[in-house]
Amino acid sequence: MxxxxxxxxxxxxxxxxxxxxxxxxxxxxxxxxxxxxxxxDGLLLDITGWTPQEIATGAALMxxxxxxxxxxxxxxxxxxxxxxxxxxxGDVP
Numbered sequence: 001m002x003x004x005x006x007x008x009x010x011x012x013x014x015x016x017x018x019x020x021x022x023x024x025x026x027x028x029x030x031x032x033x034x035x036x037x038x039x040x041d042g043l044l045l046d047i048t049g050w051t052p053q054e055i056a057t058g059a060a061l062m063x064x065x066x067x068x069x070x071x072x073x074x075x076x077x078x079x080x081x082x083x084x085x086x087x088x089x090g091d092v093p
Contacts (some may be wrong), residue, residue, distance in 0.1 A: 015035065033083070040065075061075075
């Protein structure tokens with residue numbers, strides 16, 4: 001598959017939605033953070049219902065396209081002063 005096409009498919013998608021989901025984008029009434037950098041760059045993370053402490057902790061998100069392949073995780077933390085953007089901090093097995 002062409003890498004540019006893969007990137008295009010990921011843009012505007014919510015992390016965790018299926019590729020065949022007819023509505024992979026954000027939904028009204030939900031709160032999202034944009035993932036910036038790393039293997040999940042451009043995806044939206046649904047943080048609806050997360051506590052301030054959970055948000056401050058960030059997330060280790062499963063991904064098959066990170067440094068460690070299937071089963072690996074990409075680390076994202078909220079950007080100081082911009083709660084709606086989470087920056088990539090690296091990959092872990």
